[in-house]
Amino acid sequence: MSATPALIEADRLSVQVPTGRLPFSQKAPLSILINVSLSIRPGEIVCMVGESGSGKTTFGRALLGLIKPSAGSITLDGAALPDFSNRSFRAVRRQAALLFQDPLSSFNPRQRIGAMIAEPRRIARSGSTRMQDIAALARQAGLSERLLARFPHALSGGQARRAAVARALSVVPRLIVADEPTAGLDVSIQGGVLNLFLDIREQHDTAFLLITHNLSVVRHVADRIVILYLGRVVESGPAAEILASPRHPYTRALLESEPVPDPARRRAEPPVIGEVPSIAARPPGCEFHTRCRHAQARCRSEAPRLADGPGDRQVACHFPLPEPQPAARGSLRLVSN
Numbered sequence: 001m002s003a004t005p006a007l008i009e010a011d012r013l014s015v016q017v018p019t020g021r022l023p024f025s026q027k028a029p030l031s032i033l034i035n036v037s038l039s040i041r042p043g044e045i046v047c048m049v050g051e052s053g054s055g056k057t058t059f060g061r062a063l064l065g066l067i068k069p070s071a072g073s074i075t076l077d078g079a080a081l082p083d084f085s086n087r088s089f090r091a092v093r094r095q096a097a098l099l100f101q102d103p104l105s106s107f108n109p110r111q112r113i114g115a116m117i118a119e120p121r122r123i124a125r126s127g128s129t130r131m132q133d134i135a136a137l138a139r140q141a142g143l144s145e146r147l148l149a150r151f152p153h154a155l156s157g158g159q160a161r162r163a164a165v166a167r168a169l170s171v172v173p174r175l176i177v178a179d180e181p182t183a184g185l186d187v188s189i190q191g192g193v194l195n196l197f198l199d200i201r202e203q204h205d206t207a208f209l210l211i212t213h214n215l216s217v218v219r220h221v222a223d224r225i226v227i228l229y230l231g232r233v234v235e236s237g238p239a240a241e242i243l244a245s246p247r248h249p250y251t252r253a254l255l256e257s258e259p260v261p262d263p264a265r266r267r268a269e270p271p272v273i274g275e276v277p278s279i280a281a282r283p284p285g286c287e288f289h290t291r292c293r294h295a296q297a298r299c300r301s302e303a304p305r306l307a308d309g310p311g312d313r314q315v316a317c318h319f320p321l322p323e324p325q326p327a328a329r330g331s332l333r334l335v336s337n
């Protein structure tokens with residue numbers, strides 16, 4: 001394990017939302033995140049991976065105080081936030097930038113792109129807001145200078161995403177939380193954004209939490225991976241190790257469901273990914289058992305705990321997969337409910 005202290009650390013963070021509108025119809029609150037722990041060191045790129053609805057966005061927002069956690073704690077530079085008040089999170093937000101999944105939703109429709117990119121510098125009174133410097137910042141994010149005079153509605157999805165990246169870099173933060181940073185971008189531009197992240201990390205030791213279900217993003221940049229399923233961590237550890245030998249059947253199935261570009265290596269049948277159960281009706285025992293071919297009686301009744309090891313890895317499975325055999329690829333299938 002690295003001795004570098006964590007920049008930010010979440011310990012058993014949980015998020016619940018109330019259900020029912022009237023006092024008489026109130027039910028138990030719905031758990032969206034359950035005991036998620038994660039630490040990010042300076043300069044580290046952590047990828048949080050999971051299918052849609054697994055709680056990735058909720059975690060990113062809770063870490064920055066945009067959603068109030070219901071339990072757990074957050075530590076910044078070794079000091080625990082005293083509570084989850086706005087005031088406590090101010091320290092986190094001063095050091096972090098969030099790239100939203102839908103960048104346009106975070107833009108002021110009446111503000112020109114150039115002014116929007118310059119705004120963090122103006123507020124922090126740090127860095128030049130001269131047009132030529134803002135244009136250089138935009139170019140760094142792959143955004144043409146001619147777009148700086150436009151309003152947000154006149155940008156394409158890809159241009160909006162690059163504008164959001166340029167704004168995040170306006171005052172280079174110590175942490176960037178990027179929610180699906182390559183969604184909707186052409187493959188060539190996706191690579192550009194990821195390479196830009198790597199450059200920023202190189203130059204400024206900026207840490208990243210990348211929220212994604214795109215495994216090619218993970219392969220390209222991740223130092224560490226955290227896999228979420230129904231709001232719980234099911235596996236985490238160094239990216240190279242997890243990609244080479246996943247231990248949780250869910251992680252393995254996610255990797256198996258990646259498109260195979262080589263037609264000669266086409267599988268006999270595609271992995272069958274069943275529906276994710278609703279968080280309002282969590283299966284008993286291991287919540288993944290309804291989709292797991294390896295499930296045994298114990299999995300249906302007893303929830304596995306997230307166990308440490310080997311090394312810096314963690315897995316929540318009663319019967320974790322062994323080191324892969326050379327012929328193992330394609331042998332595991334997810335089954336629908």
Ligand SMILES: Nc1ncnc2c1ncn2[C@@H]1O[C@H](COP(=O)(O)OP(=O)(O)OP(=O)(O)O)[C@@H](O)[C@H]1O
Pocket residue numbers: 017030032050051052053054055056057058059213279
């Ligand atoms: N305010 C809310 N009230 C009720 N349910 C919510 C609320 N916010 C999120 N959820 C539910 O919590 C679950 C996790 O949502 P979240 O957006 O964090 O997942 P995600 O992994 O980021 O998904 P995606 O990849 O689709 O963005 C989903 O089932 C979602 O419907």
